[in-house]
Amino acid sequence: MTLLFWLLVAGLVAYLAGRKGRRAWVWFLYGFAIWPLALVHVLLARPSHEALRARLVASGAQRPCPHCQELVRSDATACPHCGRDIGPTDGAWSPAPHDG
Numbered sequence: 001m002t003l004l005f006w007l008l009v010a011g012l013v014a015y016l017a018g019r020k021g022r023r024a025w026v027w028f029l030y031g032f033a034i035w036p037l038a039l040v041h042v043l044l045a046r047p048s049h050e051a052l053r054a055r056l057v058a059s060g061a062q063r064p065c066p067h068c069q070e071l072v073r074s075d076a077t078a079c080p081h082c083g084r085d086i087g088p089t090d091g092a093w094s095p096a097p098h099d100g
């Protein structure tokens with residue numbers, strides 16, 4: 001095994017972890033130390049709550065309630081979490097731009 005291979009696999013582990021909302025540099029070190037375990041681990045890891053939330057908002061399927069910030073369906077007119085009126089979207093609301 002060459003050092004380049006280990007760096008590439010550690011980079012792959014870090015990339016996959018970052019896409020799931022995990023701290024990429026931690027996973028890079030993890031992948032560099034024991035890449036076979038880290039690679040399997042990152043493939044099985046669930047996306048973080050924040051990553052899932054960002055994905056739902058970016059897709060337009062859900063939007064944050066302006067009062068309590070909980071996610072609600074985009075077509076909801078009342079928040080099921082706080083019960084307040086959030087009105088129709090009428091095109092005024094749009095998902096935040098995705099920074100990739």
Ligand SMILES: [Zn+2]
Pocket residue numbers: 065066067068069070079080081082083084
């Ligand atoms: Zn609410």
